[in-house]
Amino acid sequence: MKRALLFFDNLGSSVMRTVEEAGSVLLMFIDVLKWMVKPPLKLDLIIKQMEFVGVKSLFVVVLTGTFTGMVMALQGYYGFRMFNAESMVGSTVALGITRELGPVLTAIMVTARAGSAMAAELGTMRVTEQIDAYYVMSANPVKYLIVPRIVAAVLMLPLLTIVADFVGILGGYFVGVPILHINAGAFMKNIVTIVSLDDIYNGLIKSAFFGLILSVAGCYKGFTMTGGAEGVGKATTEAVVLASVSILVCDYFLTAIMF
Amino acid sequence: MVSISTQAKVGLFVLAALILLAYMSFRVGQYGFGLKNGYLISAEFENATGLERDASVRIAGVEVGRVENITLTDGKARVSMRILPSVKLADDVKVMVRAYGILGDKFIEIIPGTKGRPTLEEGGEITRVEKQIDIDQLVRNLTNIADDVLAVTASLRKVLGGEEGAANLEGILTNTRELTANLNRVVKENDEDLKTMMTHLAQASKDLEKTFIALRQISEEINRGEGTMGQLVKKREIYDNLNETLASLREITDKINAGKGTIGRLINDEKTVDALDTSLASLDKSMEGLNKYLLKTEEFRTFLSYRGEYLFDSQNSKGYFEVKIRPKEDKFYIVGLVADPRGKRSISERTVDGVTSHIEEWDKNKLLFNAEIGKRFRNLVLRGGLLESTGGIGLDYFALNDNLRLSFEAFDFDPDRRPHLKVFADYELLKHVSMTAGYDNFISDEGNESPFVGVSIFFEDDDFKYLIGNTPIPK
Known part of the structure; x- marks a missing residue:
């Protein structure tokens, strides 16, 4: 009897914790929106974060994008070869990259690189009471610490996705045309006829959402962490897991709405 | 080293990404721009x-x-x-x-x-x-066609299937092989003669054309009642005279056919062939002059054809080798050899003790001859001349872009028996191959009527020229 009650106790408390957490994320998000429109806008801070989230993630995004495109071309080739439709590899790669893999993989990579860093940074600041210092100085830490990160992520993710799209298709082309000897003209023609502008733009809209998700998750976990140095590590891990899962779940719903 | 500021880095990155976006949008949406x-x-x-x-x-x-x-x-x-x-x-x-x-x-x-x-x-x-023709419709049509084809093949199997049919087919093939071998020999031996003959025939046709024009003028005159002939035609007594003349002519030709008299002997005699050969040779020479005079040989076309026919009832096969010379679109001459398994018929009359007996002989080694002249009126062709070494006429009707030929032939007008009538349809299956099916001698009173099927192979002008071109022709 007591055991059964304990089970319900656990279940109830975990549900409540989740709902509470969702609520406080939302509250923080509202706070961010409020501070975002309140001048003065801290442009130098935003640019610094843009460099961190965008420019410094470029290399890893290019690397993932290229190899994803290459492997898609290779796999697609084995499939399409059965129907003598090798030239469709190009459009498959392009469509897959622009719609799905470009935005998602970029977001996951940026989560791993920048989202985790956000959580760790803010967590450390929390532990070393730097955030409290902001309050002491009557400056709002949300405005100085969180808003620039979120704005930067929302702006940078689509840009990184563009790069990922491009190098992904390029990677597919280099595997498809010189290595697998697919007709270059047919390869490009299929990309141009089958991929539409909407495919690219919807991918970019998705990636902006992903930017929002990963930066909010990173900032929230870092900002609200507790428990010293150990807590920093825990917050970082949680931020990455939360962001990654949310990105994939949201990806489904965004895709369902947009396409 | 020049250090790049954070702002510059971000700016460069944004610019680069936007350029890429613009490039991709342009490539993908290329079409949309003009279309707007x-x-x-x-x-x-x-x-x-x-x-x-x-x-x-x-x-x-x-x-x-x-x-x-x-x-x-x-x-x-x-x-x-x-x-x-x-x-x-x-x-x-x-x-x-x-x-x-x-x-x-x-x-x-x-x-x-x-x-x-x-x-x-x-x-x-x-x-x-x-x-729009959709796939369903197409499949339905194809199914109907397939049913038809099935019916045809089923009936074909009835005809050709089984041991008898196979044996028949084999017979046809053996016959055909022998015939082609024979023909090959004949053609080779007479290659040169044929060539010159054809050239000369072409020249002759030119002359004939002129003659025809002249004839038409004359006939017009006659119609109008002008000149001696015109008068002749208009008068009743002359008509009666002509009738008598024709009747006596008929008698004469009968005699000739029967091998009576000088001409009859001439025609039925082996020597005649030799004599004809020599006369043809001299004709060659005399036509040589004409040849130079009328040097427009390119205009006319020649066709070579071989047709094998299998007669179901008598289980015999017949072979035709024909050279068709077509100087003009609507005019042609056919010269051909016919290998009838029954051979050439000859009738001799013998009178012993006042009793006359007809003896009919079939010479199996002899070939029959075709020599026809024909004219085409749209889809209808009228031809006449020698058919299987007897006088006869033929009527062809062409349909389906000339791929299908419906023919009627009547020849061997012998007073003793019914004429030889033959109907058949000839369909061009491939470029040089056609199938024939028909009914031979269908009013025969000697039990020779038989349905038949056949295959013919024919070559047109260029092919023929190419074949001949391989053998040098001395000038």
Whole structure:
């Protein structure tokens, strides 16, 4: 009897914790929106974060994008070869990259690189009471610490996705045309006829959402962490897991709405 | 080293990414740009299955627009298309829904109209809509065809299947092989003669044409009652005289046929052939002069054909080798050899003790001859002359672009028996091969009537020339 009650106790408390957490994320998000429109806008801070989230993630995004495109071309080739439709590899790669893999993989990579860093940074600041210092100085830490990160992520993710799209298709082309000897003209023609502008733009809209998700998750976990140095590590891990899962779940719903 | 500021790095990155976006948008959306200024036209289709928005509109395979919208009006699909402003469509263009391959996407094909007609403007409508053949319909048609083919093959199996049929076929093939071998020999031996003969025949035909013109003039005169002949024709007594003359002529020809008299002997004698050979040779020489005079040999065409026929009832096969010379589109001559398994018939009359007996002999080694002259009136061909070494006429009707020939032949008008009538249909299966089927000698009173099937192989002018061109011709 007591055991059964304990089970319900656990279940109830975990549900409540989740709902509470969702609520406080939302509250923080509202706070961010409020501070975002309140001048003065801290442009130098935003640019610094843009460099961190965008420019410094470029290399890893290019690397993932290229190899994803290459492997898609290779796999697609084995499939399409059965129907003598090798030239469709190009459009498959392009469509897959622009719609799905470009935005998602970029977001996951940026989560791993920048989202985790956000959580760790803010967590450390929390532990070393730097955030409290902001309050002491009557400056709002949300405005100085969180808003620039979120704005930067929302702006940078689509840009990184563009790069990922491009190098992904390029990677597919280099595997498809010189290595697998697919007709270059047919390869490009299929990309141009089958991929539409909407495919690219919807991918970019998705990636902006992903930017929002990963930066909010990173900032929230870092900002609200507790428990010293150990807590920093825990917050970082949680931020990455939360962001990654949310990105994939949201990806489904965004895709369902947009396409 | 120049240090790059954070701002510059971000700026560069943003610029680079935007350039890439612009590039990709341009490549992918390339088409959309020009099309935005395009004009809208529409057409009503009975069935627009598989057609989607943004499906391409093509002329001769080149994309000139996209489908903008598909709506239902009065049970028909109204498709509006946006066409590139640079493409002008005449108001009598035709449209149809087509597919890339059997399973491919659908698109709209526009077949260009007449140049110089007024062009379609914004909101214009294409009224000439071609019906779309969908796969279902096609399959249904094919099924019907397959049923027909099945019926044909079934009846063919009845005819040709079984041991008897196989044996028959084998017989045909053996016969054909022997015949071709014989023919080959004949052609080789007479190669040169044939060639010269044909050239000369061509010349002769030219002359004949002139003669015909002259004859027509004469006949016109006669019709009008001018000149001696005209008078002759108009008078009754002369007509009676002519009738008598013809009757006596008939007697004479009968005698000739029977081998009586000088001419009769001449024709039925082996020596005649030799004599004819020599006379032909001299004819060759005399025509040589004509040859130079009328040097327009390229105009006429020659056809070589070999036809093997298998007669079901008598289980015999017959072979025809023919050279057809066609100096003009509507005129031809046929010279041919016929190998009848029964051979050549000859009748000799012997009178012993006042009793006359006819002896009919068949010489199996002798070939029969065809020599015909023919004229074509549209789809109808009238021909006449020697058919299987007897006088006769033929009538051909051509159909299906000349691929099908329906023929009727009547020859061997012997007073003792019914004439030899023959009907058959000849269908050109391949470029040089055709199939024949028909009924031979169908009113025969000697039990020779038989259905038959046959195969013929024929070569046209160029092929023939090529074959002959391989053997040098001495000048």
